[in-house]
Amino acid sequence: MTWVEVVLRAVVILAAFLSLPLLVGQTEHKLMAHMQGRLGPMYAGGFHGWAQLVADGAKFVQKEDIVPAAADKRLFRLAPAIALIPYLVALATVPIHPGVAGLDVPASALLFLVATGVGALGTLVAGWASANKYALLGALRAAAQLISYELPIVLSLASVCLAGGSLSLLTLTDRWQPHWLLWQLPGALVFLVASVAELTRPPFDTPVADAELVMGPWTEYSGLRFAFFLLTEYAGIVVMALLLSALWLGGWHGPFSDTLGWLWTVLKAFAVAVLIIWMRVAWPRVRADQLQRLAWLVLVPVALAQLALTGVGVVMGW
Amino acid sequence: MSESNAAKDPSSRTRGKAPGILPGLLQGMVTTAKSALRPTHTAEYPHAEPTLPPRSRGVIALLEENCTSCMLCARECPDWCIYIDSHKETIPATTPGGRDRQRNVLDRFAIDFSLCMYCGICVEVCPFDALFWSPQFEYAEYDLRDLLHEKERLGGWMATVPPPPALDPAAAEPAEVTAANRPERGRP
Structure with missing residues (x-):
């Protein structure tokens, strides 16, 4: 891979990272x-x-960037980056088109899990560094929630890795077959629910429950740093929807996948985002x-059962 | 056992049976999808005129010709937001040897809408039908002091006063009609 291609891929990934979340946000509006x-x-x-979200962005840029006097200032300033950048890495690992992913490494499934796990850390850092009781309570709730829901995500992803016999997301999508839709359905549902919880999106938004905790870990943030947290949430939706589309819904598999594969991936991901x-x-x-x-009594058992089912299927050669 | 369950779950007492979690969740999605497919309720106000009920209390309009400067409205106003100045003019007698008459001439009639609480007592109390409710409401100002409107502005709003609503079918006939239909008094 030449350095030109590296730069080109980085630019394309960054452009997608900055535009697709806006598309999801506007769709949500x-x-x-x-x-x-x-x-x-x-x-x-x-x-x-x-252009509402563009206007919102222009507004956020103009706002004053306030750091509370009692805050741990360096961590406070760093937290949005800790939250945001891992999702950029995670986005790069997702396969888009036959043979094309921004970052094609052999164990990209592991890289994806690690990256999204670090992303959760940004919320905790933000809540801890804010020196605000609402932020701290929100961060503690988020910690409990993110730890609980990391496990179902790992288990359901492991099930697909087992089914495809690979840790590379590209290979997994390549080996996807239509009967996976049914075979891996419980795992897909577990991943969907757990990823919504991982993003602290409603209905799992107790960490940022506005009626109780103002804005949870983001309470003290303003201006561009606050906007980065919002961008993280929507980038998270994009990343999770893309992965769900690639691994469970077949990604680029569809008519004319040689030329329109990327479109199929994005369309399926958009449907997931709408959901x-x-x-x-x-x-x-x-x-x-x-x-x-829900996490420990429903999702984890279902994910484990899915893992067992996948194991049976792999041994039987489905 | 069943009794304690019934006591715990309030919905089982009020509704008979509560739907499970999954039907409830699906019902939520169906409801939201249905309302997404229906036309929205939003009226894009500055671009679409609102349909106001005929008795909307937007602003108080003044019919200057009917005003006799009797000051009833100003005195009844709970927050004293009506300002009236007037003077007397003498009308010379029209017949030789007759008596000169005097009448009130309105110099100033102003309502301070920064004080007005839109109670409508002035409209009610006016014996000469000089004050009317108008549904016009777009008279916001950047400065509070600019909400004191003089009689020219108040008179301008008369054009926006809707005609009075028709009487109910079973209502008593208007007082004017009753008076006109009253048989003439028999002369002694």
Whole structure:
């Protein structure tokens, strides 16, 4: 791989990282509005408020960047980067097109898990460094939640790795077959629920429950750093939806996959993102204890059962 | 056992049976999807005129010709937001040997809408039908002091006063009609 190609890939990944979350965010604005009988943004940019998030970004840039006097200033400033950059790495590992992923390493599944795990750390650092009780409470809730839901994600991903016989996401998507849709369905559902929880999105948003904790770990943040946390959330949706689309929904597999493979991946991921948005609109917030019950009494057993089923399937040669 | 369960779960007493978790979640998704497919309720106000009910209390309009400067409205106003100045003019007698008459002439009639609480007592109390409710509401100002509107502005709002709503079918006939239909008094 020449250095030109490296730079080109990095630029493309960065562009996707900065634009796809905005697309998801705008979709959420409009879809949530219509599901609630509203119109949503209508004026920014002229046509149905398409530039609303661009305008929001311009606003965030102009805001004052406040660091509380009692905060651990270096960590406080660093936290958005700790939260944001791992998702950039995770995005790079996701296979998009036959033989194409931003970052093609042999054990990209492991790299993906490590990266998203570090991303969760950003929330904890933000809450701890803010020197604010709401932020601390939110961070502790987030810690409990992220630790609980990391396990179902790992187990469901392990199931696919077992089924495909590889740790490389590219190889896994390459070996995907339509009957995986049914075979790996429990694992897919576990991954969907656990990734929504991992992103602290509603209905699993107790760490940022605005009625109780103001904005949880992000309470003290303002301006661009706050915007980075929001970007993290939506980048997380993009990354998780892309991975779900690549591993469980077949990624580029579809008509004309040689030329339109990337489009299939993105379309499937968009459908998953819409589902994640829909869950936010339709369902109420889960209590902290219900959240733990769901993780340990439902998701982990289902994921383990899926792993066993996959093992049986691999031995039987499905 | 069953009794304690029934006591714990309030929905089982009120609704008969509670739907499980999964039907409930699906119901939420169906409901949101349905309302996403229906037309929205949003009225894009500055671009779409709102449909206001006919008795909307937007602003108080003044019909200057009807005002006799009797000051009833100013005195009844709970927060004293009506300002009236007037003077007397003498009308010379029209017939020789007749008596000169005097009438009030309105110099100033102003309502301070930064004080007005839109109670409508002035409209109610006016015996000469000089004050009316108008549904017009777009008179915001950047400065509070600019909300003191003089009689020219108040009179301008008369054009926006809707005609009075028709009487109910079973209502008593208006007082004017009753008075006009009253038989003339028999002369002794």
